[in-house]
Amino acid sequence: MTCAIDLPAYLRRIGFEGEARPDAATLRALAAAHVAAIPFENLDPFLAIPIALELPRLERKLVEFGRGGYCFEQNFVFREALRAIGYPVQGLIARVLWQRDEHDITAQSHMLLRVEIGGESWLADVGFGGMVLPGALRLVPELEQATTHEPYRLLERDGVWRMQALVRGQWLTLYRFDLQPKEDVDYVVANHYSSTFPESHFLHGLNIARTAPGRRLTLRNRDFAVHTLGGETVRRSLVDTDEILDLLEREFLLRLPQVTHLRARIEALPLPA
Template identity: 65%
Template sequence: MTYSFDLAAYLRRIGYQAPVQPDLATLRALVAAHVAAIPFENLDPLLRVPVVIELEAIERKLVHAGRGGYCFEQNHLLRAALSAIGYEVTGLIARVLWGRDEDAITAQSHMLLRVDLAGESWLVDVGFGGQTLTGALKLEADTVQPSAHEPYRLLHADGVWRMQTLVRDTWGTLYRFDLQPRYPVDYVVANHYTSTYPESHFLHMLVVARSLPGRRLNLRNRDFVIHHLGGESVRRTLQNVAEIRDVLQREFSIRLPEHPELDQRLDALPFPE
């Protein structure tokens, strides 16, 4: 049987009920709905379960099984939906710099998308965890652009772009990238590195995020934080497996996998220092 992407099922999964057409308003609305409904999470790498980025497997996991995923899953899924609607979408790849020096040489381990629309180019990215872009960013340098959450901007020099966001009055670089279109094999290699390389942090810590209207939810191991837009953050340390499970299911709406080592992995998560 030939596989065909189920756009209607995807729209139901993200709770999107308006008509869809390939315009900027729909693009922004789809991104906002996606990041609110489908959480960023790395349970599979943490459990040493292979991360498969063939579209059929991604749809089965993120759309039908009530799970989330990380950038290669999230942005492949969004790309399929946008293409089905009629957008012109190109896959790009980036080197993550968040929390690192500006000149750090990191692996090409992050997927993002370029959408060309009515003679203009826009960037979308629903897979960057706690700082996920919650809208569409015009491919234009040195312009501060609002989103549903923090402001963003792009810097450009010598063919290299940098995505930055403003957090607590400080601009920080998320990643750097160029505009060379990427082939599926590029993501296969990067996904294999990210999900299996012994030093990948996705194998050793739990990272979960969800971006809702007016707030972002972040979980790193046992440290659960709700960042309120324009307000104070609320932080709680999860004391045991039951609390971690409850937050994953209730706050992040994750249908937890039935894996024999899940509770063992959650119990082994370190407490904040």
């Protein structure tokens, strides 16, 4: 990427107020504000609309047009915002293990960021759907670290790291990765796989999430859930297409794409049992 992001427009988009300085407190605040304002969403792959990892297009989509995106889009934009503030940032890539066996060999299909602050390395990731990291973690193994939601930790063995979250009293792995920096072309390849491979789950159903203060909201096809911090999860199934479209705008803060086949694709989703 050769062009710089419009940092003031990005900060307005996420509702960040105050001075954006390249320190740890700002990094955590930026990440929490980003995931509360910009939802994780896969509408473009779901609608067979190509995703191009080019900053001007991503900036128009996520910042100007009021859309969200999935990990590559989210973390590309976040990376460039951090660089504009003055953080040294490198991209990493991970194998997703969320809700899978710990030893599964999955594709390298998830982007995250390594950020340097005062000689110390941190990890940031604003693109992991319903279990997105609402803050940032010091790159230190075996250390439980607080976020605005669940505690997180990192494990390391033989150069392989695992990101875990404490969910209902159990440490669950989100993904594993190493610290080899990646070039943009690596993400272009992984993005093409994730957004076009026939077996990619992003093509076949809605996968929407937003992490607001005290709440995680998720929509999986017709199943809407509100996970309250320290409380119960409330779930309901949605049959009516208008209700789903309203939910996307009202709860997920999405400005819906103006395409004629959005309604038809939603109506084709399997009805709840």
